[in-house]
Amino acid sequence: MASLNLPISAESLASLTSLVVDYTGGDSRLGRRVRLGAAFTLVALALRIVASGRPKRSAVQRDLRKVGKVVGEAESEDNFDEYDVVIVGGGTAGCVLASRLSENRDLRVLLLEAGDSAVKDPLVRIPSAFTLMLGTAKVFNLFTTLQQNTGGRRHFWPRAKMLGGCSSINALIFHYGDPADYDEWARLGGEGAETWAYKDFHKYFLKFEKFVPSKAHPQVVANEHGVNGPIEVGFHGNHAANTQRFIDACSRAGIPRLADLNTPRGSLGVAKVLTYIDSRGRRVTTESAYLTPAVLSRPNLKVAVGATATRLIFDTTGPSPRAVGVEFASFKHSARFRVRAKKEVILAYILMLSGVGPEAHLAEHKIPVVAPLSGVGEHLMDHPVVNVAVAETTGTSLNFLKSKTTWHQIQRAYAYLIYYLTGKGPLTTNVAEAAAFFRSTDPVLFPPNAAVPPAPTEDSTSGPHAPDLEFFVSPMAFNGNTSHRPTSLGNILLKSSDPFEHPAINPNYISTEHDLAVLERGMSVLTRVMYTSPLADVIDHTAADVRLGHWLPTAKPTELRTYVRNYLETLYHPTSTARMAPLSDGGVVDAQLKVHGVRGLRVVDASIFPTIVSGHTAGPTIAVAEKASDMILQDLAASGRLA
Missing domain, CATH: 3.50.50.60 (FAD/NAD(P)-binding domain)
Incomplete structure (x- = not known):
């Protein structure tokens, strides 16, 4: 049994203690027992960390x-x-x-x-704990300008304020993108940009990778990955039962099953994602x-x-x-x-x-x-995402990691103990455990004369075999439908000459009809997956809460479009x-x-x-x-x- 050694500061220990012992039923006997058990666990963790010593960081x-x-x-x-x-x-x-x-x-x-x-x-090294840093001084808590195409909302744009940057607060998904993306870079980059094409640029992915094979995923071709780089990647992390059901349902709905989303053959398909989590259950930044x-x-x-x-x-x-x-x-x-x-x-x-x-x-x-x-500051691009929450019937979701009930607090304390002792368990979820990439024009998913939203009028993909849509599944209550080739462009501008004032961020979400059409097409496939076995078998289709997505398969086109606008968020991928x-x-x-x-x-x-x-x-x-x-x-x- 391997224990976990994580250097820890007093501030971080206080944050972690608060996470475990908050909302435990006030001064009830059960609440006091939960707090006492959690405190013992955290003290043991702290003592183990102190005993292990801290690395010298002289620079x-x-x-x-x-x-x-x-x-x-x-x-x-x-x-x-x-x-x-x-x-x-x-x-x-x-x-x-x-x-x-x-x-x-x-x-x-x-x-x-x-x-x-x-x-x-x-809060950085434990994979699932990163959301606890949002809103704190450890993050630049930025907001966009009011977005007229998403109901006049401002969108939260956190950027990490720490060494490692957003590799310290992201969802730990290790993904290359599609090979055609880099061939497109070579075409767009100007004189001398041919070295950015995939055949040349790919070696830099291999250079930083230290891929750890998994017995549970024997079909992954190890020699297609780097093995000597500084960043450990692999299939480490939680794999919820509903994550596997999502993969199986996508496959039955017409999205090919893949062993690996990171190969020269591209990422069209569905698979468990590789993660930036090491073999001891720690986030790699x-x-x-x-x-x-x-x-x-x-x-x-x-x-x-x-x-x-x-x-x-x-x-x-x-x-x-x-x-x-x-x-x-x-x-x-x-x-x-x-x-x-x-x-x-x-x-x-x-x-x-x-x-x-x-x-x-x-x-x-x-x-x-x-x-x-x-x-x-111009040509700002970001991936928009539309989240759809559904109620499941197995009781195995990881909502207890963010819930305030006493029972969920007990589950959370137990999860911390498991993590401390083994480096495994629910705390190692990367939130988005599996992903599916596909094209909004795929004839298998969108057969002729099918009752689906109209196809986009232009092709924004980087190549004929590159995706423009992604699903990902979370064991914490939502599926995401993401447009991965948006055509909406925004900008980031100064508000003043003060370097400590946050800039004005305008992503200009879904400002083109193309982006709205692609997301609507994605929603039609997502709802189809929701009603495909084995995922459909564990979804409570009678749930009446309007905040859930059970009614979407029967939604009118205008209702679907309104839902996309009202529930669209950022996937935190600003570029360009x-x-x-x-x-x-x-x-x-x-x-x-x-x-x-x-x-x-x-x-x-x-x-x-x-x-x-x-x-x-x-x-x-x-x-x-x-x-x-x-x-x-x-x-x-x-x-x-x-x-």
């Missing part, structure tokens, strides 16, 4: 005076701490870059992150995988946390501006610090705040223009606001991820996607960072700037 620096110089205190404007490469943002991509670039001991690398380390946080104690002990790497970048510093004396440094601070009214970058600045945001963006928008906020780039494309097409970066018209500056994250992938975005973002690291090192070596 993580919270005193910003040991990282840069305070603006105004330097002896001259040029007297600042100097690094070869400064990476702005320690998110999903930033941790990869810091680790890979610092492998070259001749490069001094600084990583700036606004949040803190999350490697000691059980880019911080835990790439910023290991060994990496953080490198003398040429420094990681500054609690460091919000406020603007880039440019040298404008040459033929084109050159990024030469970064200014940052702990919070809005704290001292500003500066560092100089000898070779490159790599970032995920703050272009507009630094004067790189649409001229009129910068002028509106009195920001001096360094480089006029109309595409910055600094997309790789020619300048003439509104692109922000070239095929080397260099910002058009600015020297020494690259963007590396999901914002560079030329167009959104037809799948989940964490894996592609990590692969982008792996490729970017290679390109940067090759460029520095070719120019003689690397020893």
